[in-house]
Amino acid sequence: MTWCITTCNFDIDVDLLFQENSTIGQKIALTEKIVSVLPKMKCPHRLEPHQIQGLDFIHIFPVIQWLVKRAIETREEMGDYVRAYSISQFQKTHTFPEDEEFKQRKQKAVSTVVEVSEVYAPQRRYRRQADAGELLDEESRVHSTLLEYGSEYYAVSPNIINALKLTPKIMKNLLWVPQAEEKKQLLAQGAQSVPPGMAEVSEEEDLQAAEELRIKTLMTGMAAMATEEGRLTASTVGQIVGLQSEEIKQIAFEYAEKAERSAEDRPERYGPVQQHRRMVASLNKQIQQRTKELEEVRPALSLHLFKQDQYADRLERELSSLADVEAQADSGLLEKLRALVAMNENLKQQEQEFRTHCREEMTRLQQSIEDLKIEFGDEADDQKVLKSLPLLHILHTWCSTVHNERSQLIDQQYNTDREKLQKIRLLMARRNREIAILQRKIDEVPSRAELTQYQKRFIELYSQVSATHKETKQFFTLYNTLDDKKVYLEKEYILLKLRLMFCFCVYINRAMASSGAKEQFLRQMEQIVEGIKQNRIKMEKKKQENKMRRDQLNDDYLELLDKQRLYFKTVKDFKEVRILDSRILMSKVSAVFSQKILQHLITPHSLPQRLSSFVSLSI
Template sequence: MFDVREDPEQKAKCDETMELLLAAGYFRVRIKGLSDFDKVVGGLAWSIQACNFAVDIDVLYQENAILGQKIALTERIVLVLSRMKCSHAIEPHQIQGGDFIHIFPVVQWLVKRVFERRAEIGDFNRAYALNQYDKQFGELIDETKLTSFKENVEDIRIRHRPKRRYRCLDSKKKRLNNIDERRKRIHSTLVEFGQMHQLLDTSAGNEKPQQEVDALIKNMVDEKSKIATQIVNSLVNQQQDTLRGIIEDFEEKEKARLEEALLSESGQQQLAIRTFKVQLNKQTERINTLQKNIEELQNKKEETKNSALEVKQQHEKLKEELEQIEIQTKSVDPEALKRVQRLVGDYEAAKKEENERRTTYKNEKNELDQEMTKLQARLQSSPDEGTPENEKMRQIEEQYQTVSDRLQTQRLVMAKKVREISALSRRIDDIPSSSELAQYRQAFFQLYNQSAVLYRQTKQNYTLYNTFTDMIDYMTKEITLIESINEGYPQAILSSSGKDHFLKQLESIVESVNQSRTKIERRQQEEKSKRDALNIQLAQLIDKARQYAKVLKDFQEAIRENEYLTSKSK
């Protein structure tokens, strides 16, 4: 890795940079005692100053500056270059390190800006010098130009000669005997020709010059207005026909011009704008109607959505009811369910038959009523009783009576059937289902377990009580026996007969204790035998319970298989 100053490419770029600064006019690069850093920094500062760029940063280069000042100067130079919108980026450490590969484009750009600035300043100085020379040392004017100047001056004088603006109302000529009248005449003449400023300038010593001028103007009349009114009156009085024709021609021309304007581009644009406005109004109306339709459709959509939600809720309710019915039907005995279904079918058929009979009977009744009305009308028209019509009427009444009796009997039969159906349904309801039986069984098991636990606890308490009672009895007997022995022993020792009697008593006591012991052992053996028998019975019952559970499980599986096969066969 070469050092930056020993790199041949860096050396070549350094030489090109120095030559470029020398060509731009920075001759300090020829000084051999200065380092490359001083030459580059000085050249950059000089170029920025030569460009005459308005900045608030001091980029003045000074010789024999310390390192901190040089670094600060490089930072300011980079900041100024960024504000000058230099097209090449550079950093302060690149200037300080002598990276001429990046310094050369910046110097080249600055030198170009220096030459452009010099050209602008040269053109400006040249134009300024020529202007100053023409002012001081212009060419002599010849006679032809002098005559043209005189003609122009005369033309200007004629064009700007005094014109009467006001005319004095007092047309009588007065003699000007004294100085005041002459002065007033001069003042009025100046006012008539619009030279009031001269009057005000000459009367600077007077206190009220403006008031005098106003007083003079009041005694005058405007010349232009007077002449204009006279001319207009004469034209109107003399040439009315010509004016009317001119006005008509002007109106026709204006109308033609308007038509041409309408046919021109602007007119076409106006017509297009009008058509666009009409179309826009139509589109806005259409949009409003569409918005109304959209709102109506949205309202309908919401209504249909609400109705759909209601239908969905009803469907869900019906579905839940069907599921509940299916659950209930599963728990019912299939034979009873078939019987109920058959009875319900009979009931529906009977009800349907009843409705049909009612309709037929109603129709027959209507027909009979019509016939009765006809017959009554005939009877009223023919009061004879032995006529065949009366006999026919009696037959009809008898037939009606038989039909009504038959209807009554059928109603009674139907009521009887309904009562039977209700009784059967109540009986079916009284029969518990398998789920109810399982619940009852579980409840009985729980009750049995609770009662068994309570019985066991009570029995244990009784047994414990009896045991403690027996222990107390035996302990009291033992205490009384020991006390009697303790009381009789001192007296029995006194004599030999007493000793014999005391020994006999002890032997009898030992014999009674042995007898009670044998009784207790016998009782214990009996209880053990009972316990063994109960254990054997418990084992047998447990075996039976296992067999029962197995059989019950097989039976339930058989029931499920039977239900599956029956449902599949249907």
């Protein structure tokens, strides 16, 4: 309980070290401190110190259950925080070899990435002049910027359009497509450079040649950078700005339409590509369909696998329980039962083999009958065949009779064994009930540990009562001593008073010198001396009584010590005699049991009778 309270982050005023043999006062103080902390924790159950000290299970169990639940919840709440804090503290002073290796590789990788980025960084080759004017179109500005860094553009061919599946809408957004007028000029310039024998070229090849010629024309107007930050010439910038974006988009749209018509007119050029695409699409569709089928079958297979795992776990638990039972059972009896079970299984197997042999023989005989029917003619019936084959008929009848008798014998033996097994089970149940009754009666008798615990509790209670009695006796003795002291002080006061009176009388005698006062004084002195003698005699008598009482108690103590020694010696002798008696009894029982087993083994009985006798002996 103290551990649970401290785990829940509540303070309790107890000693850190555990004391095993604490006194009653220490235990009560500890229980009072525990009970005082429980209301602070808002415990829903009430508990008193005497209930903890007396081990009142009915009232202690709910509190213990609540404390353990609260401690587990607190540990779960603080577990992540403590784990994260411990990891952070560990990482402040320690590192793993993987972390060191990662840091080294990280530095090398960062330096390599920086070097590669610097090597492949874009370098400016041209620059637009300041007096060339501002570009209003975003597409023109993009073209101009990319040309400044040396990027080249080509017209998109129909093959690329079909391969990439570009629609006319996408073609409108291409960076560059030649305008109509510019296309005519480029085609005319390209036609002048073509030889007469190659005048018939396709539109695609003409377009590609015109595009190359256009790029050469634009690049001749570009001014190369003298330094890393070079400038563009005014003519180059003017040509770039001269490209009108609206006309470019119009030409791109017309080009896309012509490319689609060209693809429809010449399907033989793209036949293998389309066939490959259809094949890929078909395979993808088959893959998706197969994946869908597998996903549908997967839950059922998962459920079947889960059931198989549960069945395997249950079989393993049953095997382990059977192994435990087998380990606790008698080995000799177990071997006999195993031999009997093996014999039973062997008989069942022989019966099955005999039935199989009979079926095969019957099948063979039927086949022989069919062959004979075919041989003697289809019109012959079974009676004629059997009359012509009396030996086969007799053999068939004998096999059927033997099979029926064997089946009846097996069924009769099975019914007899089942009835005996039922009787054995009833007998076992009756014996189990008797054993349970005896077990409950044995449990009602207190064990040695319980008696020892009761003895310890009575000894503690006796120690507490004895301490209280001793303290009370000391108080009585102190009171008597103080009372005697008071009496002596009063007497001393009287003596002092008499002495003063005597002195006064002396003065009076000196003054008056009378004989009567002298006699009175002597009488008083004699009375005082007599009182002192009586007190002395009384004290000596009391001293003698206390001495005699001490001697008597000492004699009683020595006598009790002798009785204790005799008791321990008697208990030791009794234990030795009991152990010897139990050994002799066990040897006799084992001898009788082995003799009974030998008699049952030697006496001729049937198999079920032996089995029942073995079971009854084991019970």
